[in-house]
Amino acid sequence: MNFGVISIFPEIFLALNYGIVGRAIQQQLITLSYWNPRDFTQNKHRRVDDRPYGGGAGMVMTYQPLQAAMDAAKQHNPLAKVIYLSPQGKTLTQSLVTQLAVSSGFILLNGRYEGIDERFIDNMVDEEYSIGDYVISGGEFASLVFIDAVTRCIPGALGHEDSAVQDSFTGDRLDYPHYTRPEIIAGKSIPDVLKQGDHSAILRWRLKQSLGRTWQRRPDLLEKQRLTPEEKKWLDEFIAELTINSSTF
Ligand SMILES: C[S@@+](CC[C@H](N)C(=O)[O-])C[C@H]1O[C@@H](n2cnc3c(N)ncnc32)[C@H](O)[C@@H]1O
The missing domain is CATH 1.10.1270.20 (tRNA(m1g37)methyltransferase, domain 2)
Structure with a gap:
């Protein structure tokens, strides 16, 4: 299964190199690909955010670099489902991640700041998933949870198959x-x-x-x-x- 990750902080995903997920990577049960919107910007300061229309606090991730990163990710895995990790999404449960573990792959969209231009979500996202009713600073930590929970459900990922049954x-x-x-x-x-x-x-x-x-x-x-x-x-x-x-x- 391929996880394509769209994030301005891909280094955070180094945490996946440990434990059960790390072993699943070594066994090639899962693969990870990264697409940093900053690498796709068309402005000289490589900015990926801008002020919100209507005013107010915080910044919003802009459409153009996200779209370019998404195009690259889709070219790599055209069948992947696009997931936006969002506190407004459907809450992840064990039965949901078990169902998702049979998918061919995902592109995980990671928000920062106040979030992402809503038009990008409307046009590009298949599903929104939340890790719980609280707000964290970026989608990356939610993506780590998503990747770990889904990977555990892939046959062969756990050393002892029964350990998932009793969980x-x-x-x-x-x-x-x-x-x-x-x-x-x-x-x-x-x-x-x-x-x-x-x-x-x-x-x-x-x-x-x-x-x-x-x-x-x-x-x-x-x-x-x-x-x-x-x-x-x-x-x-x-x-x-x-x-x-x-x-x-
Ligand atoms: C500071 S949050 C923005 C929250 C947004 N203003 C709201 O209240 O819905 C920045 C990013 O973190 C991620 N995020 C925050 N909480 C999350 C959660 N509970 N589950 C999944 N992703 C979350 C999302 O990708 C979001 O775009």
């Missing part, structure tokens, strides 16, 4: 708690079931924790689901154990 939001549940060595730390031991080597008991415990955590922290996710009788039983047990544990203190 939070896959199947509208939160992940169960994880523990590693040492067995006792700061007076706290790990749950007994994890030491006994009974794999079906471990699986049941993990499913129960996953359900219980979702019920505690994100009840909105559980409201969307129909639990099996067994899952209902595990959740009831989780709630009962919680009540017992909290009444012992």
Whole structure:
């Protein structure tokens, strides 16, 4: 999958050379290409912004260099979907990034300043995606999130395929708690079931924790689901154990 990036700060994307995405680049599961609007300007100061019509604070990214950068990016990957990372877009979710991971590629448009001339968005953008209901200073950080989240869903990108299956939001549940060595730390031991080597008991415990955590922290996710009788039983047990544990203190 190719990610074409239109950004005036392509250096920010060096962060992708690490961890799972870095490995996906090495394995050529994904490729990245950069198009800096500054390289496409037609003014001697290489300006990519101008004052907003109507006045007010901040600057706006101008049409011409963005269009020239977009033309170059489209020539490189004509089938790519054009995404504008924007706080006004549809919020990214795990199910959305999973669907997007089967696409042939994307051109990611990264805004700066107060944003981009609206006519460019109207003419060139296929979809707008947001990473959450808050404003950051530039699309680059949102693009990093987008690239990382989509890459994780590409078959072969994760070392251990099962690790995506258990992740939070896959199947509208939160992940169960994880523990590693040492067995006792700061007076706290790990749950007994994890030491006994009974794999079906471990699986049941993990499913129960996953359900219980979702019920505690994100009840909105559980409201969307129909639990099996067994899952209902595990959740009831989780709630009962919680009540017992909290009444012992
Ligand atoms: C300072 S913001 C501009 C915000 C814009 N004035 C608004 O309120 O909608 C500059 C750029 O950061 C990016 N950005 C900011 N918040 C974002 C978010 N929550 N999700 C995705 N991109 C975001 C967009 O590319 C935007 O053009």
